[in-house]
Amino acid sequence: MPTILVEVMPKAEILDPQGKAVAGALSRLGKDRYTAVRIGKRFELTVDGPVDDAMLAEVRGIAEDILANTVIEDVVSITVTE
Amino acid sequence: MPTILVEVMPKAEILDPQGKAVAGALSRLGKDRYTAVRIGKRFELTVDGPVDDAMLAEVRGIAEDILANTVIEDVVSITVTE
Numbered sequence: 001m002p003t004i005l006v007e008v009m010p011k012a013e014i015l016d017p018q019g020k021a022v023a024g025a026l027s028r029l030g031k032d033r034y035t036a037v038r039i040g041k042r043f044e045l046t047v048d049g050p051v052d053d054a055m056l057a058e059v060r061g062i063a064e065d066i067l068a069n070t071v072i073e074d075v076v077s078i079t080v081t082e
Numbered sequence: 083m084p085t086i087l088v089e090v091m092p093k094a095e096i097l098d099p100q101g102k103a104v105a106g107a108l109s110r111l112g113k114d115r116y117t118a119v120r121i122g123k124r125f126e127l128t129v130d131g132p133v134d135d136a137m138l139a140e141v142r143g144i145a146e147d148i149l150a151n152t153v154i155e156d157v158v159s160i161t162v163t164e
Contacts, residue, residue, distance in 0.1 A: 008124075026148070035129070036126075037128075044118075045116050045118075048116075
């Protein structure tokens, strides 16, 4: 069954405290080539049956209504993997 | 500056309550073609300077030591975007 991958990230202008915490940990460990870390969410939706344009449009709606908080997050990609 | 994308998902055999909650919400909304939903994490690491194999090996180590809890999660992909 195909899987639709939806990726959500915090908006660029939004503070990402978790990301900052990871970046701080990396620099304390001496790994200092990482100038920024941002953390988002990755959703895998397993679908029964073929994926067509109508389905992808539906998933775009689901992503923006349910999976992402569009006040502080962006849906950065929606892709299909077989 | 290049960005290294690290994607982490719960192991297949691990219960994913958040994923189940989203799947339940979708079916209550009448969107019933989604047989499963799994939720993971997506890390964007912005890197100062070029990304070479040694760097990718370092990121693999960081992903498995810091970004993922390898008892319950798998690092499913590490990719570079310019």
